[in-house]
Amino acid sequence: MTTPVLQVDALRRSFGPATVVDGVSLRIDPGETVGLLGPNGAGKTTTISMIAGLLRPDGGSVHIQGVDMASDPLAAKRHLGLVPQDLAIYPELSARSNLSFFGRLQGMRGAALRRRVAEVLEVVGLTDRATGASKTFSGGMKRRLNIAIGLLHEPRLLILDEPTVGVDPQSRNAILESVEALSGEGMAVLYTTHYMEEAERLCDRIGIIDAGRVIAEGTRDSLVELTGRTDTVTLAGDGPLEEIEAAVSRIPAVREVHRITGEGRLVMVVQGAPQAISAIVATASGAGMTLRDVEISRPDLESVFLHLTGKALRD
């Protein structure tokens, strides 16, 4: 088994009487992207601060690339890139100077540093604004610079704490693409977000955190299965609906089939629609159906959270 890039065990932290992080454990392997999803005040940022060595845990441990953060913080931090939730840039300095400075702190220099600075400026779309003081940037531009600093040194572990708040869709897409590319090269990513679609797009696994505890963890599909709810597949078209119904019922993933004859529709309750859909379509066609429309609707992470906590994820 490979050493995990990040191994977090039973992390705890209180502020005064309030226990804010209460036994969080996580593991991220190379190339894996793990999301942390939870409502405001769940303890995501506090957890991240402890992982990044900025906050001393009351209990538990953090290992990055097998290095214990408590006993050798400098070595552990060498593998880490952090994009904090709150902006962390020098407003007096330009985008380029900000990047060069934080690059130097990571031990980069010379031509390699300059080349990498130019690359990340391109990724976050700030090449034309590389030289002006960053305090003159729009909110979204500042966010993009904030992210660029975390990506700069191509860390083994990249932690992004709600990085894309206030970033427009095109820029967000460029940023997500670059995170995906780095992840493809083996970088591990820990990602917190309130955007369900970002979590679904990026994350191999998602941890759901509430009141300082990870209450569920797994792939998106396995989490959705926790709700006991299944996907709904609707086929619309012409053909011998009764025979088609009988044919698709024999597919193991299909739990129930409802026939709405007047509208020419079959509505099915399916376990794992994305995997079963091709079999369903092929079977229906084989049974003589001419398809007009196929619709899959799936329960989302929002409903998972609701199911697990009885609370909405967002206020």
Next chain:
Amino acid sequence: MRVVLAIAWVELRRFLADRSNLFFVLILPLAMVAVIGWQFGSDRSGAPLSVQGPGGAATQALVEGWEDAELAVTLRDTPELVQEDVSRGSAEVGVLLDPEAEAAYRDGIPMELEIITGSSSEAPAVAQVVRAQAEAVATEAAQVGLLETFGDEAEARAALDDASTLVPPAQLLVQEPEDPVAVAFEGVEQFDSGAVAQLLLFVFLSTLNAAPALIKARRDGVVRRTMAAPVTTAQAMAGLTTGRVVIALVQGAYIMLASSLLFGVRWGSLGVAVVVLLVFGLVAAGVAMVIGVLVDSEGAASGLAVGGGLVLGAVGGSMVPLEFYSDTLRQVAQLTPHAWANDAMAQIQRQGAGIADVWPQLGVLAAMAIGVLVLGSLLLRRSLARAM
């Protein structure tokens, strides 16, 4: 080391990015130069000394002596012109020599000068320098005269270099019957230590501005981000401090250099003075770091910096000279970096002290600097856990 320099460089750039800070590095020191130069400079009127004499060896030797003491000398043809210079204030002091003085100089016996002191507050100090210098010139002439009895003049001068202390000094007779050397020295002392006190007060105050700057960096999140990189708190502290000490040094050296060039204020060896200033600046920067990590509000930190800087300066002899303090107060003063720095700078100025002579003061200042910087490093780590 590279990390420390990177942080220091960013601190400098942040400092310079704020236009109002240019006021602190360029304009305010210029004002300090003017104030110090005006109060303590030795030749602000251009020609503080107006001289009339027969123009023989004595006149020449004396004028050279005064010019070596950085007094500007104007030679006049008649005693009346000298009187006029002094009464109109275009000279602080007038000196009249007669042929008898020339003869006395030649013979190595006490010569008599007439010294006319002007009415400005500056004049007595200048007169004392004039006297002390004339004394030195006369003494040398007397020593050479004495030695000449053994050979020719060139040999005598060579012998003098080896044995000047073996010969009893000659006397200089002036109008006012005071001990010229003691008075002159005392005058120089008060005269320039005021400049030291003001310099230290200013550098300390302006360096404490690092405290609100650090709070702003903490608020901007860049300190946290720095600490998430492979950087120790000691490195971060060293970087933050280095940036500020460089600013303190630039300010201090600039004030010393400009006031000595423009106004002839004497600071002793500039090199040694800069070393004292460096260690003193480290203490100031360290105190600023402690304030900057303990306090979370920039306004409060600015107030604390100005108030604290003034109180430390006042207690440490930067407003009233330590010589006027009671013994108890002097002991309290020893707790401030100002007292030690004032003491070291005064020695450099008055006695031409070198690094070796001011070791004790440098040692105490260095210990203070290490103390505040270690404290700052410890507090910096803890400050990361605080919400701002």
